[in-house]
Amino acid sequence: xxxILREWAHLIRPALVLVAGLALFLVLRxxxxxxxxxxxxxxxxxxxxxxxxxxxxFAGQGACIMCHDDEAKTRASGKHxxxxxxxxxxxxxxxxxxPSAHLPQLPxxxxxxxxxxxxxxxxxxxxxxVVTAEHxxxxxxxxxxxPHNPHL
Amino acid sequence: xxxxRRDLFHIGGKLLVLASVGATLxxxxxxxxxxxxxxxxxxxWGMLIDIDKCIGCGNCVRACSKENxxxxxxxxxxxxxxxxxxGAQPQVDSPNGAMEGFPLPTRADVKSFFVPKLCNHCADSPxxxxxxxxxxxxxxxxxxxxDQTYCLxxxxxxxxCPYGCRYLHPKTDTVDKCTLCYHRITQGLxxxxxxxxxxxxxxxxxxxxxxxxxxxxxxxxxxxxxxxYMATQAKIYYKDLDGAVR
Numbered sequence: 518x519x520x521i522l523r524e525w526a527h528l529i530r531p532a533l534v535l536v537a538g539l540a541l542f543l544v545l546r547x548x549x550x551x552x553x554x555x556x557x558x559x560x561x562x563x564x565x566x567x568x569x570x571x572x573x574x575f576a577g578q579g580a581c582i583m584c585h586d587d588e589a590k591t592r593a594s595g596k597h598x599x600x601x602x603x604x605x606x607x608x609x610x611x612x613x614x615x616p617s618a619h620l621p622q623l624p625x626x627x628x629x630x631x632x633x634x635x636x637x638x639x640x641x642x643x644x645x646x647v648v649t650a651e652h653x654x655x656x657x658x659x660x661x662x663x664p665h666n667p668h669l
Numbered sequence: 670x671x672x673x674r675r676d677l678f679h680i681g682g683k684l685l686v687l688a689s690v691g692a693t694l695x696x697x698x699x700x701x702x703x704x705x706x707x708x709x710x711x712x713x714w715g716m717l718i719d720i721d722k723c724i725g726c727g728n729c730v731r732a733c734s735k736e737n738x739x740x741x742x743x744x745x746x747x748x749x750x751x752x753x754x755x756g757a758q759p760q761v762d763s764p765n766g767a768m769e770g771f772p773l774p775t776r777a778d779v780k781s782f783f784v785p786k787l788c789n790h791c792a793d794s795p796x797x798x799x800x801x802x803x804x805x806x807x808x809x810x811x812x813x814x815x816d817q818t819y820c821l822x823x824x825x826x827x828x829x830c831p832y833g834c835r836y837l838h839p840k841t842d843t844v845d846k847c848t849l850c851y852h853r854i855t856q857g858l859x860x861x862x863x864x865x866x867x868x869x870x871x872x873x874x875x876x877x878x879x880x881x882x883x884x885x886x887x888x889x890x891x892x893x894x895x896x897x898y899m900a901t902q903a904k905i906y907y908k909d910l911d912g913a914v915r
Contacts, residue, residue, distance in 0.1 A: 558807070564815075567818075573853055599869050608735050637774055638775040639723050
């Protein structure tokens with residue numbers, strides 16, 4: 518027995534080191550890798566919840582018309598029926614959650630209308646476009662057009 | 670053991686009664702109440718982009734930046750303008766990602782159109798395949814996402830993406846990109862870009878929802894994905910996409 522131990526000593530010692538190393542690796546791995554890692558795939562499922570918890574900036578169409586149903590009605594009968602409120606009025610989730618604390622600013626009409634309706638060759642031909650400089654002679658669009666229902 | 674016809678009907682009848690009682694009990698006690706909670710297995714997200722409706726206003730780019738706090742000079746979505754002269758290379762520009770639209774007018778003597786771009790949320794995405802640490806992944810509802818706490822910032826995925834949709838966030842030094850507004854779509858809202866598109870050129874679609882109008886749309890229209898030869902199974906579908914678009 519003693520003879521065997523002596524003859525194999527050079528193998529037993531590195532084997533012990535290997536086993537100890539493996540054990541250490543397993544302990545560290547168990548401590549570091551989250552328990553549910555790999556539940557859906559090679560990633561941490563907790564990341565999904567983390568991303569979902571981000572606050573929203575745009576409240577969405579549904580939230581706006583809960584209170585502003587009169588504007589919604591005006592708009593529904595006109596050409597801007599498909600344009601959602603926040604597309605012109607900006608991100609208003611704050612306002613939707615606390616209407617009195619965060620009052621929306623009126624849009625900058627001089628730039629707002631032009632961005633969509635300035636004449637450009639790349640725009641679809643059936644989209645209403647004007648050369649603003651010739652069209653209004655510098656007057657703001659909303660002097661003639663009602664933005665919520667923009668016929669004359 | 671001999672079983673007569675009569676015995677067989679007796680045993681069968683009893684089994685039938687037992688089974689139906691069991692099923693009813695299961696319905697009363699076991700069945701979960703209809704839940705409002707979001708179930709990932711019930712969705713498979715994508716987007717439909719109608720090139721012929723895009724007017725290049727840049728509303729989507731501004732909305733995305735605002736919703737997701739995208740750092741200045743970086744874009745999760747952007748709009749490109751193509752100007753194609755016969756026999757020449759197409760000219761493509763996107764001034765500041767079209768954040769303020771396209772200030773310089775388009776040439777009237779060439780073919781021109783706008784192409785909104787964003788992460789294609791590929792079902793077989795190259796970016797998730799190269800990530801060495803499992804920081805980027807495809808969620809069970811088909812959205813390619815990034816675990817910001819796992820990302821090392823090695824940028825393999827930035828190089829792997831054939832659509833150039835990823836960037837290294839200058840503050841966090843981790844990779845960032847479009848999440849298809851995962852925080853919005855999982856609570857029943859649409860993405861910020863779709864919410865703010867004035868012409869409806871962008872539509873968020875759920876391929877697993879049988880009531881989604883996308884099924885009707887795909888039946889009647891011809892659609893295309895970007896770089897189909899990359900075999901990425903992209904889920905951003907373009908209607909009336911020109912062959913020159915890359």
